[in-house]
Amino acid sequence: MPTIKDVALKAGVSATTVSRVLNNRGYLSEELKHKVHQAMEELNYRPNELARSLSRSKSNIIGLIIPHVSLPFFGELTSHIEEHAYREGYKLLLCNSWQDKQKEQEYIHMLRASRVDGIIMGSHTLEVEAYRQMNLPLVTFDRQISPDIPYVCSDNYEGGKLATTLLIQKGCRHLAHIGGHPKLNILSHLRCVAFEDMAKQHNLEYVTLHTDNNSFDFEAYEQLLGQLFAEHPEVDGIFAGSDIIAAYALKACRTRGRRVPEDVKIVGYDGIMLRSLLDPPITTIRQPMEAIGKLAVDLILQQVQGHSVAAAHILPVELEEGATT
Amino acid sequence: MPTIKDVALKAGVSATTVSRVLNNRGYLSEELKHKVHQAMEELNYRPNELARSLSRSKSNIIGLIIPHVSLPFFGELTSHIEEHAYREGYKLLLCNSWQDKQKEQEYIHMLRASRVDGIIMGSHTLEVEAYRQMNLPLVTFDRQISPDIPYVCSDNYEGGKLATTLLIQKGCRHLAHIGGHPKLNILSHLRCVAFEDMAKQHNLEYVTLHTDNNSFDFEAYEQLLGQLFAEHPEVDGIFAGSDIIAAYALKACRTRGRRVPEDVKIVGYDGIMLRSLLDPPITTIRQPMEAIGKLAVDLILQQVQGHSVAAAHILPVELEEGATT
Numbered sequence: 001m002p003t004i005k006d007v008a009l010k011a012g013v014s015a016t017t018v019s020r021v022l023n024n025r026g027y028l029s030e031e032l033k034h035k036v037h038q039a040m041e042e043l044n045y046r047p048n049e050l051a052r053s054l055s056r057s058k059s060n061i062i063g064l065i066i067p068h069v070s071l072p073f074f075g076e077l078t079s080h081i082e083e084h085a086y087r088e089g090y091k092l093l094l095c096n097s098w099q100d101k102q103k104e105q106e107y108i109h110m111l112r113a114s115r116v117d118g119i120i121m122g123s124h125t126l127e128v129e130a131y132r133q134m135n136l137p138l139v140t141f142d143r144q145i146s147p148d149i150p151y152v153c154s155d156n157y158e159g160g161k162l163a164t165t166l167l168i169q170k171g172c173r174h175l176a177h178i179g180g181h182p183k184l185n186i187l188s189h190l191r192c193v194a195f196e197d198m199a200k201q202h203n204l205e206y207v208t209l210h211t212d213n214n215s216f217d218f219e220a221y222e223q224l225l226g227q228l229f230a231e232h233p234e235v236d237g238i239f240a241g242s243d244i245i246a247a248y249a250l251k252a253c254r255t256r257g258r259r260v261p262e263d264v265k266i267v268g269y270d271g272i273m274l275r276s277l278l279d280p281p282i283t284t285i286r287q288p289m290e291a292i293g294k295l296a297v298d299l300i301l302q303q304v305q306g307h308s309v310a311a312a313h314i315l316p317v318e319l320e321e322g323a324t325t
Numbered sequence: 326m327p328t329i330k331d332v333a334l335k336a337g338v339s340a341t342t343v344s345r346v347l348n349n350r351g352y353l354s355e356e357l358k359h360k361v362h363q364a365m366e367e368l369n370y371r372p373n374e375l376a377r378s379l380s381r382s383k384s385n386i387i388g389l390i391i392p393h394v395s396l397p398f399f400g401e402l403t404s405h406i407e408e409h410a411y412r413e414g415y416k417l418l419l420c421n422s423w424q425d426k427q428k429e430q431e432y433i434h435m436l437r438a439s440r441v442d443g444i445i446m447g448s449h450t451l452e453v454e455a456y457r458q459m460n461l462p463l464v465t466f467d468r469q470i471s472p473d474i475p476y477v478c479s480d481n482y483e484g485g486k487l488a489t490t491l492l493i494q495k496g497c498r499h500l501a502h503i504g505g506h507p508k509l510n511i512l513s514h515l516r517c518v519a520f521e522d523m524a525k526q527h528n529l530e531y532v533t534l535h536t537d538n539n540s541f542d543f544e545a546y547e548q549l550l551g552q553l554f555a556e557h558p559e560v561d562g563i564f565a566g567s568d569i570i571a572a573y574a575l576k577a578c579r580t581r582g583r584r585v586p587e588d589v590k591i592v593g594y595d596g597i598m599l600r601s602l603l604d605p606p607i608t609t610i611r612q613p614m615e616a617i618g619k620l621a622v623d624l625i626l627q628q629v630q631g632h633s634v635a636a637a638h639i640l641p642v643e644l645e646e647g648a649t650t
Binding site: 044061064068069070071072075076078079082083086091092093094095096103107110114133218244247248250251254273274277278279 | 369386389393394395396397400401403404407408411416417418419420421428432435439458543569572573575576579598599602603604
């Protein structure tokens, strides 16, 4: 790989001059700049960004810690984050935590040591103290870990309200909610709270079931749905905490001969691309994934530039009717 | 953030000594090492990996360029690559090329300038020369771009043979293949070649349809399937180039009142997790995604360590019967 000295030799100038051109420092004639740039081009020279970022203490890298990029929702969100970071001249270090405390901790150390400019965090198994110690621009997604760390989320309560209201309007009288683990301080639990509030307001029976661990475990969804139909055969309306859970609910109805939407109505959450491939296509609460991804990147960049940012960023959701309601 | 000087002050030694401890250079008593490590711990000091990697010319970062991480196949493959890279102490820079020539080019420059240790490339829109100029450990996925650049792929020809043979065994007499653009030198086109070979061997009519651009365009799949059923209503067996295309074929049959598998049989390719959520679950040719991801990382690491590696790495596929055949 050609060095700055090779460029200097080729251009017939000193290495210091090449460095000044690279960093646009001091007076430089157009002719001189042209000569150096031409030499760089001919040699296919690339300035060493690692060294440059070191001197200016910026790596132009954002770390992204999410549970698992192969989950459709996180895959789509990651795409939007990557796209927007790229447009702003930033690269994305992808870290799947698998919701594993140790892996999350190690990744945070790795990211700090690599001097990333900020971290977008969609995973959260550690204590708040671990995040505070990072001393780095941070944005969390769907998790409020401390009053001074900004977070981005969809309007989970409104989403839960929209979903449950639709089920009730469509005539469901025995409601069920299936979601992830509620004990973590994750904002998506507000979907469940809204569900319960609406059911109570309408004096309807309801049941809520949750995975008992911190993972996105497809088998757990199948088990929960088996349990639901065994213990509560009267259920005629399901609000699922994600489109994937809704897809499993659809599958569970199919294998038990329950017609959707005639016998059981289903509403999902997220609005992943693949929901339209299911039969019938799922009614869902759509999160504005592109806006969420863009805002998460913008909040990192604002902090990098030294601006203070507001803590809460709650984006609106939309009901998107498919054929399961 | 504490510096090496803060550690030196706290430990009562010189900054040079701290540096020697960090790099394990020269004679160091256990007592001295203990003292320095304790000071680092108390100050919550992390050595600056950026500076360290600069001095040893290693960033411990692998760049991954793929078309789009929100495509289920690439999302799952990325997860496996990330998992294995992490185990080997490497981080992953994620680059979605969107199969866009300019974005791919810019990403390659960015990755070179950032001194990544190697690049795993699942996108390919540029000329071979652009890759040669990288002068970096490189592994391609499903694309053979030059005889001296190693590639990893599933046994595409065998997969196409297995899929087509199954359709024929199950009684299909009018076969169709729908896949991506064939004119790129991508190895997955061998799926189509095997399809044609099998159809000819059995003297069966067949038709092949391909997207006419370089993207993974969901709308194009719907159009192609509309065209297929309009121009070839006799088709009773479809080999789809991916599980996503197979899902669209299933949807197209549904909307046209064609029963699957009674009227039309469908086989996909990839083995993505979500195929089992479709109704009926799709029969597919499963690629060994975990093995592919692990091997891609290993081939980068072997090159980083200065070993020469073989060019062709073709991994076996498996037929996995669902309920569409």
